[in-house]
Amino acid sequence: MNKQPTIILASGSPRRSALLKQIDIDFQVIPSTVHEDFNIDLKPIDFVKHYAKLKAIDVAQSNQESLIIGADTVVVLDGEIIGKPKDENDSKTILRKLSDRTHQVITGMALIWHQKDIDIIFHTETNVTFQKITDEQIQYYIDNYNPLDKAGSYGIQDWFAVCVNKIDGCYFNVMGFPLSKFYKHYLRILEELK
């Protein structure tokens, strides 16, 4: 829409790339080498903001002249972060816990551009309500998809969609990239540069 700066997505997530493409933004991908430590003592919102920033800074160090996007997404139930499942059994345990309940998906996002002294950090929270999921369905999902790779052990953009009764908030945030909130900040950055 406006002439855009060089943008780097500091995330290897193909879903995040797909979402950023969806809104006509050109970018490169340079995944950060930062890994979350789930033993760190931070509340979920502070956790995702902390890691979004670390990831962006990690890539910004050698890319001072680009706008870096760092993002971190977690699934939260009863105030506790649910990470990626350790194994198939853990995946079953997580999905049974989430069944018939509402949990939160929280993404932290950092927009860092050293050269222009831009340093923005924000978070977005979406409520996701699952219907009752049977053990047979959980087994089907584990056998046919790869929940071990996913925060909260599910992907809303695959078969698991049938288990999602409703969401309240930004849908794209559930996929790891809160598009409208990001875009508001992005337009503000373009405005400042004019």
Added chain:
Amino acid sequence: MNKQPTIILASGSPRRSALLKQIDIDFQVIPSTVHEDFNIDLKPIDFVKHYAKLKAIDVAQSNQESLIIGADTVVVLDGEIIGKPKDENDSKTILRKLSDRTHQVITGMALIWHQKDIDIIFHTETNVTFQKITDEQIQYYIDNYNPLDKAGSYGIQDWFAVCVNKIDGCYFNVMGFPLSKFYKHYLRILEELK
């Protein structure tokens, strides 16, 4: 998951096909030849149920042995159906109306299987909240996408995503196919056939 009946989607919408594929269901597409008459005097929910059923019946007539899925989706603001825009100006008018407000997306769905005497009809409603959209953004969207083809003049799965602040309800319904509600009915049908 279970052995499935022959399924026909009575809709030519590529988005509906993509969503039905997403949940691992095999089906054929036979678009109905029914066209909505927006001058008909029906409230939005009755309207979408009426047309979902007409579309399903249209295809079911020559496919008695298959489960037919008919669907009809409308965008509703202040209780009034907003159809597809007539031209570019109409598209602008619609998007200006929807800007900075919450509207409803309602899908009616009919599941008809003559041979098994199955005749199910339901609807799903989702609230969609837009942020304030500038005329410049509306012009960009009209120039780069094809809103003339879309109910309410927007597609949540394209650039327009940046204008969607939040949704409350089923996301897939906004794309024209309420996956979790459909799946519940579908499992019930499979159960009955056991």
